[in-house]
Amino acid sequence: MKVLYIGDIFGEEGLVYLEQNIEYLKKTYKPNLILANGENVSYGRGLHFTHYQRLMKMGINYVTMGNHTFSNVDIKNFINNSNIIRPANIPTDIGKGYKVIKYNNKTVTLVNLLGRVYQNMSLDCPFKTLDSILKESKSDYYIIDMHAEATSEKIALAHDFDGKVDVVVGTHTHVQTADERVLPRGTIYITDIGMTGPLNGVIGNTKEDIIKRFRTGVYERAGVEKGPRQINAVIMELDGKKSIARIHLEETNLL
Numbered sequence: 001m002k003v004l005y006i007g008d009i010f011g012e013e014g015l016v017y018l019e020q021n022i023e024y025l026k027k028t029y030k031p032n033l034i035l036a037n038g039e040n041v042s043y044g045r046g047l048h049f050t051h052y053q054r055l056m057k058m059g060i061n062y063v064t065m066g067n068h069t070f071s072n073v074d075i076k077n078f079i080n081n082s083n084i085i086r087p088a089n090i091p092t093d094i095g096k097g098y099k100v101i102k103y104n105n106k107t108v109t110l111v112n113l114l115g116r117v118y119q120n121m122s123l124d125c126p127f128k129t130l131d132s133i134l135k136e137s138k139s140d141y142y143i144i145d146m147h148a149e150a151t152s153e154k155i156a157l158a159h160d161f162d163g164k165v166d167v168v169v170g171t172h173t174h175v176q177t178a179d180e181r182v183l184p185r186g187t188i189y190i191t192d193i194g195m196t197g198p199l200n201g202v203i204g205n206t207k208e209d210i211i212k213r214f215r216t217g218v219y220e221r222a223g224v225e226k227g228p229r230q231i232n233a234v235i236m237e238l239d240g241k242k243s244i245a246r247i248h249l250e251e252t253n254l255l
């Protein structure tokens, strides 16, 4: 089974660029399942219903989230009847932290987790949360989106569950890492898939806003960077000789 996983889609820029390239990605990589992280789709924070509908229209099968899951508070009105999965270790009854997807005669448990290092949120332990999910959900494949800031937390989780799950992909830091590999017991891993959105911002946001924030120490709301765009994703083969390859597309960067 081939799975295409698209990294954090950021703002209208990310959404439109993906809409322009999704057919190319489907034709080139022929995925059986298309997954994406959607926590930044709407203006960089959260996911609005109309934007969710555009993800579904593109043929994305399921959308995982992260620390911005509830940044658009209206998501509470549609998350329960959607193909959205929010981090399983957010201690809420709203939405689902994992779902069992049927694919041909097989089942895939797709899990979203949120790291606790450098996350100022009330969260259960992602490791123990995944222990419980593996006990209660029996399926042919397990795919985990570990949405976390710290590289070490993502690598630790992947090694802890190496051989017990098929895939651990990292999201959240928005910069694609070059450490994609198959771990010793067979789990496919990458620390971060990278982001799908503006190429020249600061992880998606307008660079001037973020530079000002760093230079002055004063928090200001940041916009979404305009200009050239990029797509970051991975294509993975879960059967036979397992593999993972990075995908990176970008528009010309010349001023």
Ligand SMILES: [Fe+2]
Pocket (backbone or CB within 6 Å): 008, 039, 040, 066, 171, 172, 173, 174
């Ligand atoms: Fe993100």
Ligand SMILES: [Fe+2]
Pocket (backbone or CB within 6 Å): 039, 066, 067, 068, 147, 171, 172, 173
């Ligand atoms: Fe995030």
